[in-house]
Amino acid sequence: MSTFVIRSQHSLTCGWSVNCEQVGVSYVNSRVNNTQNIQLPPQFTNYIRVSEVELVSFEIISDLVQYSVLISAKMSKPLNTLCDMLETYGGRDKVMKALCYSAKLVAGLQAKKNPELAKKFGTFSSKISGARATLRLVDDFPMLQYSLEYGLGKSEPDRTMSILGVLANIVDHIYYPVEKICWLAEHNLINVQDPDKWDVINSVFWVMSIYLNLMRENIEKILARQRMEIITIVRLTLDFTHAVSTLPKGWLWGGRLETWHVGLIGTTSAAIGIYQFIKKRSKH
Structure with missing residues (x-):
């Protein structure tokens, strides 16, 4: 056994004794005051090369350990939430949407100040948007399942809601094939006579889908005055x-928004979507 001396005016409480015993330190008294001798096992002499250690160092180490445990506990919850989001298709799409439009926002704000930086963020936004469109290529099957389960909307509280629900499903079933045609044409996998025309048709059905869903939310949820559903209306309004x-100029406010406007709207919508996802998961 090798002897090391602790010199301090502080005291070592019983709580510390447990920690010391865990690393092989033995002593007689449960409280150490002033100067006491502590025996260390021989294997510790390979790591400890000092003859005097201030007790305050033990206190600092303990505080650091406690703080690290607290920080780890605080970080684990948001990390787990993020991982839970990324494990689902809808959650991952929300994260990618946030990345896409926040990058577009930066690109729009830096367009005049730093064109080179704006170009990089614009490219990043475009690539993420393309990845989201690629993942939507197989959305037809979940949409078909939902439509079959929804049927004619018999579960809705009134006929108006049922009609809006059925119309929204029909529009979505037209929207997805049109988007696929646009995707295939963009990647030169098929030849279409007027790609821009298909882009306009795609935007029209996108607008119709969001509008119908927005009307459903307005009728059903505003009357209920539920906070989370009102937030959904705000998100759908931003998406609308x-x-x-994206419509051509002359169609409502089509083509009038600047890049940073689109980025801000998209980023806000994505943030609301992520917030709703987290709140929904926290209830289960």
């Missing part, structure tokens, strides 16, 4: 504003 902006 964005969707209309």
Whole structure:
């Protein structure tokens, strides 16, 4: 056994004794005051090369351990939430949407100040948007399942809601094939006579889909005055504003929004979507 001396005016409480015993330190008294001798096992002499250690160092190490445990506990919850989101298709799409439109926002704000930086963020936004469109290629099957389960909307509280629900499903079933044609044409996998025309048709059905779902939310949820559903209406309104902006000039406010406007709208919508996802998961 090798002897090391602790010199301090502080005291070592019983709580510390447990920690010391865990690393092989033995002593007689449960409280150490002033100067006491502590025996260390021989294997510790390979790591400890000092003859005097201040007790304050033990206190600092303990505090650091406690703080690290607290920080780890605080970080684990948001990390787990993020991982839970990324494990689902809808959650991952929300994260990618946030990345896409936040990058577009930066690109729009830096367009005049730093064109090179704006170009990089614009490219990043475009690639993420393309990845989201690629993942939507197989959305037809979940949509078909939902439509079959929904049927004629018999579960809705009134006939108006049922009609809106059925119309929204029909529009979505037209929208997805049109989007696929646009995707295939964009990647030169098929030849179409007027690609821009298909893009306009795609935007029209996108606008119609969001509008119908927005009307459903307005009728059903505003009357209920539920906070989370009102937030959904705000998100759908933002998506509707964005969707209309993709229409040609002369169609409502189509083509009038600047890049940073679209980025801000999209980022806000994505943030609301992520917030709703987290709140929904926290309830289960």
